Every structure is written in structure tokens, then in C-alpha cells.
Amino acid sequence: MRKMAVFIKPYKFSVILVILFVFLQSLSELFLPTLMSDIIDKGVVNGDIPYIWKIGGVMVLVAALGMACAIFASYHASKTAAGFGRDVREKLFTHVENFSQKEIDQLGTASLITRTTNDVTQVQNVLINFLRILVRAPLMAIGGIIMALTQDVKLSLIFLFTLPILAGTIFFIARKGIPLFKEIQKKIDRLNKIVREKLIGVRVIRAFNKEEREERRFDEANADLTKTTLKVNIIMASMMPAMMLILNLSTVAIVWFGAVRIDQGNMAVGDLMAFIQYAMQIMFSLIMVSMVFIMIPRAQVSIDRINEVLDTKPSIKSGNNKNNKKTEFNEKGYIEFQNVSFHYPGAEKPALSNISFSAGPGEVTAIIGGTGSGKSSLIHLIPRFYDVTDGSIKVDGKDIREFPLDQLREKIGFVPQKSVLFSGSIADNIRYGKEDATDEEVKRAAETAQALEFIDHMKNGFDTVISQGGTNISGGQKQRISIARALVRKPEIYLFDDSFSALDFKTDARLREALKMETVNSTVIIVAQRVSTVMDADRIIVLNEGKIVGIGTHKQLLKSCSVYKEIVSSQFSKEEIA
Template sequence: MLKLFRNLRPYRLPILFVFLLVFVQSMSDLYLPTLMSDIVDKGIINGDIPYIWRIGGFMLLVALGGAICSIGASYLSAKVAGGFGKNLRGRVFHHVQNFSLQEFDKLGTASLITRTTNDITQVQQVLTMILRMMISAPMMCIGGIIMAVSKDAKLSLVIVVVIPVLAGAIAIIAGKGIPLFKAMQVRLDKLNRVLRENLTGIRVIRSFNRIEHEQKRFNEANFDLTQTAVKVNKIMAAMMPIMMLVMNFSTIAIVWFGGIRISNGHMQVGDLMAFIQYAMQIMFSLIMVSMIFVMVPRASASATRINEVLDMEPQIVDPVRAGSSAAAAKQRGYLEFQDVTFSYPGAEQPAIHHISFAAGPGETTAIIGGTGSGKSTLLSLIPRFYDVDGGSVKVDGQDVKSMTQEELRSKIGFVPQKAVLFTGTIADNLRYGKTDATDEELHQAADIAQATEFISKMKDGFQSEISQGGNNVSGGQKQRLSIARALVRKPEIYVFDDSFSALDFKTDSKLRAALKEVTRDATVLLVAQRASTVMDADRIIVLDEGRIAGIGKHRELMETCDVYREIVSSQLSEEEIA
């Protein structure tokens, strides 16, 4: 947690004021029992009414000053903790944006959401408590002991006996609670994962009548979290009764022995009253410490998880010096795979083996193959979502590793296999890759993507709202909007990852015909399951178990490639093939 608190440097001045205000408040709290003692011993016993009024008025001023300092310290500490939480969330979010898909796969989306929200909130709450109590608790404890000893040193032996008992109880309870707090965060991750899967997959769940099964999964995850929370709260709940029990027995002992000392003439009544208050302040300072111990273990577990994210270095990083842009100017839109091999982390076999081909502007390169043959994997290497294990991927004559990720991806219009839309208007979604695109460019892209017809039928046209995940449009409409988004960008290389699968044959045919016109000066790569989608391509790459089974045009492959011939024969009639 101390590592995270280094982010408090911008708040050094407010923190200094918090400590100063807490110091003044603690001094006022320590001074009040002495004033009360003076009122009893000098005012009440002697019957000096003016003295009682004078010291009583001074006590009110001291108490008012302490209250003002307390309010100021609370305000500033809340402000510092809030700013710290905001900056830390921003830092985590920014760091996560640099992660490759490999880091996302390792940590998991649900866990990253929990770490960015709940975990940071836990640390933020503890910071507020620490700022208020880190100075106050030690001062009240040490100051209370000094003042108690000044009132009666022998009676202070009661406190000497009590403090180790309280400290031992706090240590034992905190020691048992820390592992459970860590387990709670893991179980919270699991609950978030189950809930997220349930909400995003609600259509599948209902269509397969698996509502009861998902309810059972949720109940199990919820029960695990609840059981752990109950267990840890039972342990922590024992702390307050133990504290109060010790405090009450301490008070009995102080009154008992104090009464004996008063009867023997070694102590005054006012001093005993002040001594009891100082003993209570010492006890309450230890309770404040115990409250910190209740919160710190959970926050410590959260801080460890946050640091795990911040310490994780992205596997894919920009080069120190980007490659020369001269080559890029000569070979605009040129793509080349040179003996590329790639394996997913932890996989036993490479996903693709020794892939080599080249594609240039004005050409359409189609990739086809069976399920799991490596088609989408191959495309994901172009925008450098993953780095190759062997060989190289070149764009505009440069190895993608020698280019910055921003420079590389600005050349690519990527349409993913699963169409993703964001909350906002249709226009906002289409401008996602080019924020300054004009309305005319949006309309033109929508026309080519065959999306204008359904957009015009929506209530507000291009200003119609898209709900979260694009759930208020169909699968085919989502695909067409994703294609339009890529077209608005006007990139050098278009990458379509099975982006026509939800379209009917008529729309598919019209869209590909329209694409030919606008992609005349660009390189087009497309993955497709349909043979009819790839038949007219300038180059067809046939993948089989991660290897190239054939490269060529439709007629060539029908004669030379068994895998391609098998795919085509299973989908088209002899008349269509001819």
C-alpha cells in the first residue's frame, strides 16, 4: 500500500494542513480534562464561582477550536482521498489501455473491473481514515499517558497493565482477518465474472432454458462471498466488545484504586476525574488503531491487486525509435507475411505455422478454412494485437515491430468478427475512427455498407441512439455499421474478419460490389466462411490446421487444393461452382 501512497505527492500541502489541524484538535482534547480538574479542585471545592465561569468559558473556547479543526481536517482528508482515488483510477485505466490481448487474457475482464472500482475504493476509504487517525491516535495515546502520569504516577500502573492486553487482542484479530480479506476480493472477482457472463449472455441463457443453472452459479458465487464476509466480520466484530470490556474493567480498577488514594490524601477528586478521562482517551486511541487494523488488511489486499496491474508490463511496446517513413511513402498499403509462426501463451501447438504471402493495393486477399484453422489469429497479427513468435509481418515495407502502435493502426480499418458498437449515436459510432469526418463522409460510408436504408427508417436517422453493446439493432445491422465505421476512416489496409456472416446473400453481394469501387487503392483482406464471398478475390489463401494448404484464384485452387475443393463442394452446387 505504501507503494500506492507515492501518488500522494501532489497533495503534500493539504496533507500537511490535515496533520496540523489534527494536531491542534488532539491538543485541545488533551487539555480539556485538566481544565475540568481545575474547576472541581479549585472552583467547586473552594466555592469560587467566578473561577468556575472563567475556566468554564475557556473550556468552551478550547472545545470550539477543536471542533473547527476536526471539521477542517475531515474536509481536507476527504478531498485528498477523493483526488487520490480519481488519479489512481485514471492511472490504472491508462495503463490497462496499453495492455496487449495477452495481458487481458491473463487477468480477465471481470477482475480488471473489480480492481479499477472496488479495490481502489477500499484503498481510498483507508486513506481517509489514516489521514484522520495516523496523527490523532498516537498523540492521544502518548499524550494521555503523559497527562495521566502527571496526575498520579502510581495509579498509571493500571494503564501499563491494560495497554499490552488491548494491543495483543488487536494483533490476534488482525492476524486472523488479513487472509480472509484477501479471499474476499478473489470471491468478489468470481461473483462479478458470473454476473457479467449472465448479463451479456442473457439471450443464449433464455434460449437454452438455462436460467435455473445460471441462478445456481450465481447463488454459489454469492454464497462463497457471503460466507467469507460473515466469517471475517465475526472475527472483526469481536474487537469492539473486547475493547469495551477491557475499558470498563479499567474504569472499575481506576475508581477503586483512585478512591483509596483519595481517602489516604494522595490524590484529589478532580485529578481522579481527569485521570479517568485520560484513561478513556488512551483506550479510544487504541480503538481508533483497531479500526485502522480492521480496514487496512482488506485495503492491503486491494492495494496488492492494484499494484499487480500497474506492475504488469505490456508484452507489446512501441520501439524507442520508429522506423523510417520514407519506405512507407513508397509502399503505401503493402502487406507481407514472411514465414510467420505464432502460439498463444500456454498453448501446446502453434496456432499458425510458417505463413508467407504478400498483398498489395488494389488487391483483395481472401482467407478461408475450417473452424480453428487460424484465420482470425492471422488477421490479429496485422494490427499487432499479438506479436509473432517467428518470422515477420511487414506493412509498407516495415516490420510492424519497428512502428509505433498508433502509426500502424492508423493505416488499418479493422472490422472484427464480433461486431462491437458503443453507447451513443450512430454518427458517433461511425466517427469512432475519424472524429472529424463530415456528414457527407458518413452518408457515403453508410451507402457502401448497405446501411442507409435501415438508418433512414430509425426515428432520428444518424442521430439515433445505440444502446449498450448495440442491443437495439440486429446482428446484420451491427455488421454493416462496423463496416461503415472502417470505411469512414479510409485506411490503407482493410481487414474484414468474417464480417459478412450475418448478411443475406443479396446484401452481401451488393456490399462487396460497392466495396470494390472504394477500395481500389487499398489492400483488402477478408476472412469468410462462405465460398461465394471469396470466389472473386484476387488471391485466396486456404488454411488447414494453421498451415497454408493452397494459395491462388478460385479456378486454380479447385484444381490443385483438396481442402478448398471440399469447402466449395459442401456449400455450392455444380452450376454455381462452374
């Protein structure tokens, strides 16, 4: 809870105002029963109508003041809670942005979404109630007891019996319900995970006619969440009837013994009515406190989950560069792998072992191998999506772990295996690589990526809106826009992670030919499955089970590397190989 306090500091003035207005509201509510007692004992009993009007007017004024204070308190409490929620969500979002894939896999995408939305909302709701109720309730309880004692000390002894019973009931119910709150948040995570998988994989689900299976999965998770929520709500719902029963029995006891006190001439009727109201205020203040204390454990679960994210340190840390100045090098884009090995977290075997090679500007280095040979793993190490387990990767003669991450990634134009587009226009998606790119630069990048041919045929051209995930265009079109996004950046290093797989052979060939002109001063690394994509490369690296089994040109590898020869034989006829 203390860690969350830092997010409230910017709103300390609003918090002070909330406390002030709640204090004034409480005073007004405590003053009203005394005024009512005076009206009855001095006005009604004596038939003094002017006195009734006079004190009645004062009561209206006090009530109006209390209402105004309540409105101002609610406004500032809402302002503080909303600002707190906004700041925590922003902190979570920016913190998660620095996570490597390891941390994202560890916490889970669905859970991160729940923590950023549902958990923050839980804490925000408790904060607004905490500010209003937890300040007001003690004031009302203490003030009510003091005012009740001023009315009749002996009658106040009833509280010695009722308050412990009330507190014991609250404790018993809270003890039963609180452990279930953590279960609810976990089950919300699971439900979100299923919904997310359903939405992302909707085409596969439909293609295999698995709609009923997914509906069953959702229904099971939904029913499980509903069952737990109902259980905790039934437990918590029993609190109010129990509270009201104790409250009503207390009122009966007060009226009973108060009547005896009036009959004995030790108490006035107005004092008894005021005493009943003070008793109500005391009881209701305890009920309000109990409701907040029930919400706090649930919020604590959410706070723990939020803190778990904030306490998770990114395993990939940015290198240091004094004064944030960009380091200048003589060579631009030179890459060197030195005995690099890499394990995925929790994996039994290394994904890569003893990888050593170099790639320089003006060269095209291709990586080919069977499924699971480590091609994508290798290319993901360069922008530090993961860090090497052993060995080192150098760019321009400097270990990439020494670079500030933003400087390292500024040097790279990355095209992922799975094309990722964002909602917005085609031009917006291309400019994602360079925000200040001119229209001419955007058009040139699209032309080089062979995307201009389909963009020109669209009604709105570059202003055509891409839906979320690029679902309104084909896979090949998505790949070409992704390639244009990297090209517009004009980086020192191009990384193509099987980025031509959705293109036909004709478009693939045209694209590679156009790339030669654009990347003449850059280092290009291409991961591919097709031999036709890599056969013209200056250097081909053949991977097998995470190890390099051959490096050379197409002709050299045909003679020296059996793995490469098998790959070529599987894609070309003997006549084509010859």
C-alpha cells in the same frame, strides 16, 4: 504500499494541512480534562460560580476550536483520498488499455474490473482513516499518558497492566481475521465473473432455459462470499466488546485505587475525573489504531492486486520512432508475411505455421478455411493484437514491431468478427473511426456499407441512439455500422474478419461491389466462410490446420486445391460450380 505513495505526492500540501489540523484538534481534546479538573477543584469545591463560568467559557472555546480543526482535517483528508482514488483508477485504466489479449486473459476481465473499482475503494477508505486516525491516535495516546502522569504518577501504573492486555487482544483478533480478507477479494472476483457472464450471455441462457442453473451458480458464489464475510466480520466484531470490557475494567480499577488515593489525601476529586478521561483517551486511541491496522491488511491485499496490474508489462511493445515523426514510405499498405508462425500462450500446437504471402494496394486478398484453421488468428497479427512467435510481418517494407503502435493502427481499418458498438448515436459510432469526419463523410461511409437503407427509415436517422452493445439493432445492422466505421477512416489497409456473415447474399453482393470503388487504392484482406464472398478476390488463401494449402484465384484453386474444392462443394451444387 510504497508504490502507492507516488499517487499521494500531488496532495502533499493537503496532507500537511491534515496533520496540522489533527494536531491542533488533539491538543484541544487533551486540554479539556485539565480545565474540567480546575472547575471541580477550584470552582465547584469552593463554590466559586464566576470561576466556573470563566473556565466553562474557555472550555467551550477550546471545544469549538477542536471541532473546527476536525472539520478542516476531514475535508482535506477526504480531498486527498478522493484524488488518490481518481488518479489510481485513471492509471489502471490507461495501463490496461495497453495490454495485449494475453495479459487480459491472464488477469481476467472480471478481476480487472474489481481491481479498478472495489480494490481502489478499499485503499481509498483506508487512506482517509489513516490520515485522520493514525496521526491523531499516537498524539492522543502519548499526550494522554503524559497528562495522566501529571495528575498522578502512582495511579498511572495501572496502564502497565491494561495496555499490554489491550495490545495482545488486538494482535490475536487481527491474526485470525486478516488472512480472510484476501479470500474475500478473490470471491468478489468470482461473483463479478458470474454476473458478467449472466449479463453478456442473457439471450443464450434464456434460449436454453438455463435461468435456474445460473441462479444456482450465482447463489453458490454469493453464499460463499457471504459466509467468508460473516466469518471475518464476526471475528472483527468481537474486538469492540473485548476492548470495551478492558476499558470498563480499567475504569473500575482507576476509580477504586483513585478513591484510595483521595482518601489518603494524595489526590483531588477533579484530578481523578481528569485522569479517568485521559485513560479513556489513551484506550480509545489504541482502539482507533487497532481498527486502522485491521483495515491496513485488507488494503494491502487490494494494493497487491493493484500493483500486480501495474507491474504487468504489456507483452506487445510499441516500436520506436525518434521525435515521434511519422515515417513516410513509397508504398502504402503493402503487407508481407515471411515464414510466420504463432502459438497462443499455453497452447500445445501452433495456431499458424510457416505462413508466407504478400498483399498490395488495389488488391483483394481473401482467406478461407474450415473452423479452427487459423483465419482470425492470422488477421489479428497484423494490428498486433498478438505478436508472431516466429518469422515477421512487414508493412510497407518495415517489420510491424518497429512501428509505434498508434502509427501502425492508423494505417488499418479493422472490422471484427463480433461487431462491437458503443452507447451513443449511430453517427457517434461511425465517427469512432475518424473523430473529425464531416456529416457528408459519415453519410458516404454508411451508404457504401449499405447501412443508409435502414438508417433513413429510423425516426432520428443518424442521431438514433444505440444502446450499450447495440442490443436495439439486428446483427446485420451492427455489422454494417462497423464496416462504415472502418470506411470513414479511409485507411491504407482494410481487415474484414468474417464481417459479412450476418448479411443476406443480396446485401453482401451489393456491399462488396460498393467496396471496390472505395478501396481501389487500399490493401483489402477479407476473412470469410462463404465462398460467394471470396470468389471474386484477386488472391484466395486457403488455410487448413494453421497452414497454407493453396493460394490462387477461384478457378485456379478449384483445379489445384482439394480443401478449397471441398469447401466449394459444400456450398454450391455441381451445376453452380460448373
